[in-house]
Amino acid sequence: xxxxxxxxxxxxxxxxxxxxxxxxxxxxxxxxxxxxxxxxxxxxxxxxxxxxxxxxxxxxxxxxxxxxxxxxxxxxxxxxxxxxxxxxxxxxxxxxxxxxxxxxxxxxxxxxxxxxxxxxxxxxxxxxxxxxxxxxxxxxxxxxxxxxxxxxxxxxxxxxxxxxxxxxxxxxxxxxxxxxxxxxxxxxxxxxxxxxxxxxxxxxxxxxxxxxxxxxxxxxxxxxxxxxxxxxxxxxxxxxxxxxxxxxxxxxxxxxx
Amino acid sequence: xxxxxxxxxxxxxxxxxxxxxxxxxxxxxxxxxxxxxxxxxxxxxxxxxxxxxxxxxxxxxxxxxxxxxxxxxxxxxxxxxxxx
Numbered sequence: 001x002x003x004x005x006x007x008x009x010x011x012x013x014x015x016x017x018x019x020x021x022x023x024x025x026x027x028x029x030x031x032x033x034x035x036x037x038x039x040x041x042x043x044x045x046x047x048x049x050x051x052x053x054x055x056x057x058x059x060x061x062x063x064x065x066x067x068x069x070x071x072x073x074x075x076x077x078x079x080x081x082x083x084x085x086x087x088x089x090x091x092x093x094x095x096x097x098x099x100x101x102x103x104x105x106x107x108x109x110x111x112x113x114x115x116x117x118x119x120x121x122x123x124x125x126x127x128x129x130x131x132x133x134x135x136x137x138x139x140x141x142x143x144x145x146x147x148x149x150x151x152x153x154x155x156x157x158x159x160x161x162x163x164x165x166x167x168x169x170x171x172x173x174x175x176x177x178x179x180x181x182x183x184x185x186x187x188x189x190x191x192x193x194x195x196x197x198x199x200x201x202x203x204x205x206x207x208x209x210x211x212x213x214x215x216x217x218x219x220x221x222x223x224x225x226x227x228x229x230x231x232x233x234x235x236x237x238x239x240x241x242x243x244x245x246x247x248x249x250x251x252x253x254x255x256x257x
Numbered sequence: 258x259x260x261x262x263x264x265x266x267x268x269x270x271x272x273x274x275x276x277x278x279x280x281x282x283x284x285x286x287x288x289x290x291x292x293x294x295x296x297x298x299x300x301x302x303x304x305x306x307x308x309x310x311x312x313x314x315x316x317x318x319x320x321x322x323x324x325x326x327x328x329x330x331x332x333x334x335x336x337x338x339x340x341x
Contacts, residue, residue, distance in 0.1 A: 046324070047290065047296050050296070099297060100297065101297040102298055104302070105305070113314070116317075118301070198298050198299075199294075
């Protein structure tokens with residue numbers, strides 16, 4: 001670890017995989033990490049436009065961001081990802097699991113398939129990735145599971161995503177204990193509400209955003225960049241003593257009664 | 258109206274429900290690059306709306322194949338009963 005306090009937050013010489021790394025919060029994390037010196041592998045599946053946009057920014061700024069299109073919910077996609085990572089070298093310094101999906105409906109409209117689809121990406125993919133990549137993580141690596149308040153509090157129509165985040169957090173905590181002896185830190189980053197395209201899939205989004213702002217001490221939602229600062233901290237040497245922690249970046253919404 | 262046009266029209270309505278998209282803007286060439294919010298989160302919302310609209314079940318492989326409206330229409334056409 002560098003003796004200089006200025007270097008402790010740097011991500012230089014780190015190679016980090018960001019799932020869901022081309023849109024919304026994931027894109028902000030990919031850019032923040034690359035600007036902090038990391039080599040970033042930004043995984044995505046669906047939105048080519050967002051991926052191309054990220055690629056263009058990286059080219060303009062000379063950032064080390066590689067795109068990897070792969071479906072993390074099946075073996076073929078995981079093999080594709082594995083091959084892409086191998087091209088960048090044998091070692092990884094971190095994983096930020098930002099990819100997420102879900103159906104926002106009341107229980108009477110939810111089906112078994114909705115449950116499976118949601119948990120396959122939000123939880124199972126994280127489990128599969130850690131198993132797949134464990135041998136590649138060098139000592140001092142950092143794994144971050146991006147979660148939300150829905151893991152521990154109720155939000156409208158959020159039962160599937162919320163329960164998946166709860167499961168993700170529990171898995172992350174248990175992995176934090178198991179992987180610490182291997183020099184791999186695992187932590188959780190709880191992102192408050194951020195204005196991204198993800199709101200388009202949620203019912204009553206305008207009213208919910210307004211209510212969230214009303215309940216936020218800072219009077220505004222956290223930005224994707226602010227979430228990314230938290231992720232950078234957790235993946236940096238400055239967080240060397242932080243294991244199994246839940247870092248909340250929400251402009252104070254969560255402390256309101 | 259042909260079967261394909263009928264399916265395309267209902268797919269447009271499903272896009273409106275999922276993404277608040279103008280159904281008139283949904284064509285065979287429409288894909289995730291054209292529709293804000295059509296990411297992994299939005300995709301499940303769209304898939305759920307399509308299942309309800311057409312009374313079908315989409316399996317995981319079909320979900321993954323639905324990368325454009327053309328593919329969506331193809332998958333739905335294959336799942337609907339054929340007219341005798």
